Amino acid sequence: MTLDNQEEMRLDEREAIDRLRRGQIDALAPLVRRYQTRALRAAYLITWDAMLAQDVVQAAFVRAYERIGQFDPARPFGPWFLRMVANAAVKAARRESGLASLDAPLDRSPDEGLSLAELVADPAPGPGEQVEQRERVAAVRAALARLSPEQRAVIVLRYYLDFSEDEMARRLETAPGTIKSRLHAARRRLAGLLGGRFSLDDWEETHERA
Amino acid sequence: MNERELSPILDEIGAEALTGAPDLWPAVRARLEAARRNPARARRPLGWVRRWAGAAAIVLLLGVVTTALMQGIIDLDPGLRGERAVDLVTPLDASQTRGERTITLNWGYADANRLALNYTLRDAAHPDEPLAERPQPPSVRDSARQPFQAMSLIHVDESVPGALTMTVFYDARGLVGAAETLDLEVWFPLEGGGLSFEVSLPFRPARLVAEPLTVTAGDIGMTLEDFRVTDTMITFEVCYAAPQDGQDWWPALRLSFDGVRMDGAPDSRYASFLQHEGARTCYTGGWFLAVDALPDEIRLEAAYLSTPFHWTRENLAYIVEAWAALGVRAEIVPDASGVTLSYPDGLPGNLDAETYDAAFDAAVARMPDHGGSQRIDGPWVFTLRP
Numbered sequence A: 001m002t003l004d005n006q007e008e009m010r011l012d013e014r015e016a017i018d019r020l021r022r023g024q025i026d027a028l029a030p031l032v033r034r035y036q037t038r039a040l041r042a043a044y045l046i047t048w049d050a051m052l053a054q055d056v057v058q059a060a061f062v063r064a065y066e067r068i069g070q071f072d073p074a075r076p077f078g079p080w081f082l083r084m085v086a087n088a089a090v091k092a093a094r095r096e097s098g099l100a101s102l103d104a105p106l107d108r109s110p111d112e113g114l115s116l117a118e119l120v121a122d123p124a125p126g127p128g129e130q131v132e133q134r135e136r137v138a139a140v141r142a143a144l145a146r147l148s149p150e151q152r153a154v155i156v157l158r159y160y161l162d163f164s165e166d167e168m169a170r171r172l173e174t175a176p177g178t179i180k181s182r183l184h185a186a187r188r189r190l191a192g193l194l195g196g197r198f199s200l201d202d203w204e205e206t207h208e209r210a
Numbered sequence B: 001m002n003e004r005e006l007s008p009i010l011d012e013i014g015a016e017a018l019t020g021a022p023d024l025w026p027a028v029r030a031r032l033e034a035a036r037r038n039p040a041r042a043r044r045p046l047g048w049v050r051r052w053a054g055a056a057a058i059v060l061l062l063g064v065v066t067t068a069l070m071q072g073i074i075d076l077d078p079g080l081r082g083e084r085a086v087d088l089v090t091p092l093d094a095s096q097t098r099g100e101r102t103i104t105l106n107w108g109y110a111d112a113n114r115l116a117l118n119y120t121l122r123d124a125a126h127p128d129e130p131l132a133e134r135p136q137p138p139s140v141r142d143s144a145r146q147p148f149q150a151m152s153l154i155h156v157d158e159s160v161p162g163a164l165t166m167t168v169f170y171d172a173r174g175l176v177g178a179a180e181t182l183d184l185e186v187w188f189p190l191e192g193g194g195l196s197f198e199v200s201l202p203f204r205p206a207r208l209v210a211e212p213l214t215v216t217a218g219d220i221g222m223t224l225e226d227f228r229v230t231d232t233m234i235t236f237e238v239c240y241a242a243p244q245d246g247q248d249w250w251p252a253l254r255l256s257f258d259g260v261r262m263d264g265a266p267d268s269r270y271a272s273f274l275q276h277e278g279a280r281t282c283y284t285g286g287w288f289l290a291v292d293a294l295p296d297e298i299r300l301e302a303a304y305l306s307t308p309f310h311w312t313r314e315n316l317a318y319i320v321e322a323w324a325a326l327g328v329r330a331e332i333v334p335d336a337s338g339v340t341l342s343y344p345d346g347l348p349g350n351l352d353a354e355t356y357d358a359a360f361d362a363a364v365a366r367m368p369d370h371g372g373s374q375r376i377d378g379p380w381v382f383t384l385r386p
Helices: A003-021 A025-047 A050-066 A077-100 A128-145 A149-160 A165-171 A176-193 A201-209 B003-017 B025-037 B047-061 B082-088 B313-325 B353-366 B368-372
Strands: B090-098 B101-111 B114-123 B139-142 B150-157 B163-171 B181-190 B193-204 B213-217 B220-229 B233-240 B250-257 B269-277 B280-288 B298-306 B331-335 B338-342 B375-384
Touching (some): A003 A025, A025 A077, A025 B025, A050 B025, A077 A149, A128 A176, A128 B003, A149 A165, A149 A176, A149 B003, B090 B193, B101 B181, B114 B181, B213 B375, B220 B298, B220 B375, B233 B250, B233 B298, B250 B280, B313 B331, B313 B338, B313 B368, B353 B368
Parallel strands (some): B101 B193
Antiparallel strands (some): B114 B163, B139 B181, B150 B163, B181 B193, B220 B233, B250 B298, B269 B280, B298 B375
């Protein structure tokens, strides 16, 4: 995307937000269509439930409309909204856990390594890179499923929504040390669940130094 | 694996799980309208799912399940409930398998207001565990390949390990005049592809489709554009020329059959929404009701039009007080972007709409300046004699 396009998008966004602040509901439509895909995927990655993710994101857009007066229009809408989605997704996942047994797989040993059979749902042969990528996706999917919603949330905020640790702390109103600790624990858990099949060492070392 | 590799993998996992995700705007708009009209109801996340799932679990604990067909229609909305539902639905009992996943279409139902599909997903890889994730509801098209929009409610039963039974509803109001049998294609998105079923359901036509009718109160005319009654549901659309002041004006509607109020139980009301069509405002909604025979007189009354009150801690305190008087514990709690109401003990299922509406209206009336809410009194009364 060019800078011109980015600027154009930001202007469109500002106009939509100005209209929202004047109570025009339909001004939310372009923001929904711009952010829904990323928000849905982030919510799903935290809740691990496609229907719940849709519910969370729909509700978050409603909340965004209702609270638009508290939004600083000088700042980008995306991080403000996606933080709201992440918070709501964690709450929803915890609330629904009694129904969805979201945490049931955690009864296994926390750092239990998974066999390749578990990691790879469909080990059909194919070009090497493609198979490897599918294995990675399957492995990460299986590992994420065994994290708690809170652990998935910090992984999603940091590595999917690209929040810095400081930004996460600020937006989640949590001490930076707490965020760092949660992120560290989530990364360790994820690495343990990946069972050494895919090393997270490089990734961890990079962030441990940061 | 490093950070750069993880991000696209997360994106891919999200994309796979949400294949065919619909445009959220219509649903968001409907929820926004509902929240502005009636925040206490609109803010119950997955209220239907939770209540129904709980009810189903209770029934299973009591050992009331009698036949496979009964599973999933034990305690749905008043229109599709219990033995009555058994008589209405069509057993399908069609199964297909892809990989470790097997989907069984248990039963279906179709009338001029809605379709209902009940199905069970089983995972052979984890036969004794709850399913780790819930898939998207299936997409449904008729023989002309016209898609049906899913309604924003789903019944979920996870009481059997390794199986997830769901009932999904679809808006069928475009089907007036449909043939006696409805041929449908039902497509389930699954990882790496999907499963397609072709099913035929008997179509139950509307018991009543009213002609448009206009009444006037004060200087505002209101038209009942659409009103249809089926065996399991009543839907309506009313349009009116609300003040052009940039605000949303909601009608306070009451439905009665032969003088008996029908919009009583909280679980009978279907999500409603407001749309602006030029200078007109149109309000669409409905109720889930068992209608075995038409009454002599149907009365739909819009008692007044009002704008939503402002969602502040001060105004919510009045709502909390109103709920407390009804024995419902509510708390004002901060959330990610302001304040919201929380119901630590849930909402009672036996709280009828008349009591709720009266308490809500009284609370708003006590707010300074009605909490920012404005009101135009009617009533606008539509009387139908089928």
